[in-house]
Amino acid sequence: MLRPDVTIASLHERQQGTLPGLFGLTVTELAEGRLLAEFKLQDWMRAPNGFLHAASVITLADSCCGYACRAHLPDGAKGFTTIELKSNFLGTALDGTIRCIAEAEHLGRTTQVWSAVVTGPAEQGSRKMALFRCTQMVLW
Template identity: 30%
Template structure:
C-alpha cells in the first residue's frame, strides 16, 4: 500500500480478528498547532481497516474497497509522538465487512474512533 508507506504506517501485528499498527506524528501529517491532521488520522484508520478486510476476503474475491467511513475525533496527537491503533471487526460477511479502529497516544489518551465499511470486490 504505497500511500500507507508514504505516511509511515507500521503494522505491528495482523490477524483476521485484530490488526495493530502505529504511526509517528510528523510535521507533514500535522495541521496548525502541531497536531495530527484529521485527514491523516482517517487515512491511518482506513489503511488498517483495509488490511483487516483483505485478511478476511472470501475465496475468489478480487480485493476490497472502503464504501463508508465515520470518524469521532476525541483528542489531539501532538507532533513527535507515536500513536497506536487497534482495529477489530464488527461484522465480516460475504459482501461487506465493518471495522472499528481506536487510535490512542502512548499514554492511553484516545485520539479517535473510526468505523468503516469495506465492500468485497
C-alpha cells in the first residue's frame, strides 16, 4: 500500500540539493505499485564519447525505483538501501526528455524488488533505452 505521507510534492522537496534534483528529475505519477518520472537531457549528461552517460540513465531508473520503494515502505520501516541493481542498455538519446516507469515485482517486509524501463524522447519514438532491476533492503 502507498504511504499517505509520501506524495509527488514531498519527493520533489526531498530531492532538492541531491543528485536527482541536480538532474531536474520530475515525478509525473505515483500509484499503487508504480511510479513514473522524467528529466530533460542536457549536454553535461554526456560521456566524453558524446553519447549519453550510462550513469545518467541509471540516475533516472534508480531514483524512480528508490522513490517508489519509499512510497511503499511497510508501516514502521525507517528507510531502505539498495543491495543489488542491474541495467541493460538498448539505445541512447542526445536531446529531449527521457522517461522511466518503475513497477513493483515484490513488496515484502524485508526486501522490495523493482523493475524499470527507461524510454527515449517521444519525438524520437519513445524507444526503450534501458531495462533496469533493483533489490532494496527495508531498514527497521
